[in-house]
Amino acid sequence: MKYTSQEIQDISSNFRNVARRLSRTDYSQCDANLKRFIKLVDNEPIIKEFIENHNKHSFDIEEIISSRELTAPFNVSPEIDEEISFEYQLLKYAIEKYDGDFTRLYGTHWYTSFKSTVNDEMSKFINHIIDPLIDFIGDYLRNCYDKAICDEKKNEPINSGGITANYSTVVVAQTVGGAVSNNVEINEGTVKQALEIVATIKSTLLEENSKIDSDVLDVLNQIEKDIKENNKPKKGFLVALKGFCSGSAAVITLINSLIKLFSIV
Template sequence: MVDNFTLTENEYKKLSIKFRAVASRLLNSQFQEANGNLERFLSFIESSPTISIFIEENNKTKYDMESIVRNRGYNDKFQLPINDSEEISFIYQLLKHVSDKKIDYYNISLGYNHGKKIQGSVDSFNNQVVRPLVNHIVTYLGEMAIDMGLDKKSGGTQFNIGDFRGQLNHAEGQATISANQIFTETQVADLKDVSQKYIKALAEDQLIPEEQKAEVAEFLEAAIDEAESDKPKKAIVKTTAEKLQAVQNVATTGSAVYTLGSQILTLLQGLMA
């Protein structure tokens, strides 16, 4: 495993957030944009020492992708290996092959369609082939957080969602608010207060998948960090809003999750203006 101590806590959080964002962009690609999003995904992995070393450690089995892709039947799906390391190797090498040979993303997704729509093929391919690789990396990052002791850190307000533990520093007066910030101290406090209630309601909601709960909680924590920053990164805030909206689409109208989510979305608009 990569030496976790080469990353600070903030560096780890930024890496985790950025990876989830670029992975989400690929997984939710429109077919016209899929090749470009694949390039972004692979570029991020290769430019991140922590993730690229993880890939290298698992990428031991070599596959003849030229032959595998060429000999695949028109309606055949790729047979993913059972072993985790071999599965990581196979998927990563397949995606690299698509990128290096400039294969149209739709062509590689043939066999995954359930109808005549191109988008359906791309969506199914991403869900059945790309998502397992993303999940392996997310799991690795989660294990890294445990090894770094981030799951046992004290201080702040703890929110438990299954095995996920997010932290928000909810104490008054602990953050220094700059005069140049978009959010005032009162607005930041409001965002933290509503977020605290939202996370608790989210943990109790039975309709929202556990993975989605953990993801939105992590992005929300990052958005609050940006709200306290002199120069908030709009990309992180925008992705957080998208994750929240995805939960809104599942949540029951009028529920605590839905009501509090709407309040947070309104507050985040100030950071995206």
């Protein structure tokens, strides 16, 4: 299946949101966050295809778990296909055997040390097994996005004054100030209202969390930049923002107002 860069951006935004929740989970939510992650991996075609292409090695996970020495980390192969196969199969086993509680893969309390908390040991496991798989998938999606951008640029019209040319047609383009404009401009009133909503989102996030996550701030700044340039913010950024802020009902309401303002479906 061929994806546009916008489609990949939307998929990547959703993946980052789900993956971030798993990577930062605490013990109370580890099972739900793993289930959510594996469901996305298994049901999003572009990610599923990546896993299928690399999940080439079969591991006896039950035997690996039973033979693992206490506080000895799982052995991860330096070979990429083997690593992806093992990490994916280990997490799938946690879903099937332990209903998503991946801490039971190593005994819940201790992964590599007897002298730390359950959450600390869980973080070690996440860093060792889960985060690398997240990175592999994230890198793949970025590569797919870059390739889609390159393919789309090959088919972009070539502009010359008021004439737009592509591979098969030549048409007269509507120009503004002598240049072809592909952006949808918005009026001054909408700009003002949209910027007020963005400012309110920022202040609400600060009130709720004392600081704004860097990823959220990057997205907000890009949306703000688009608005100040009299352009509708890209749908992908708004989707990503909703994902990042899913835990705040107040912020989600504001984002929905922003989406409605620009009639972005």
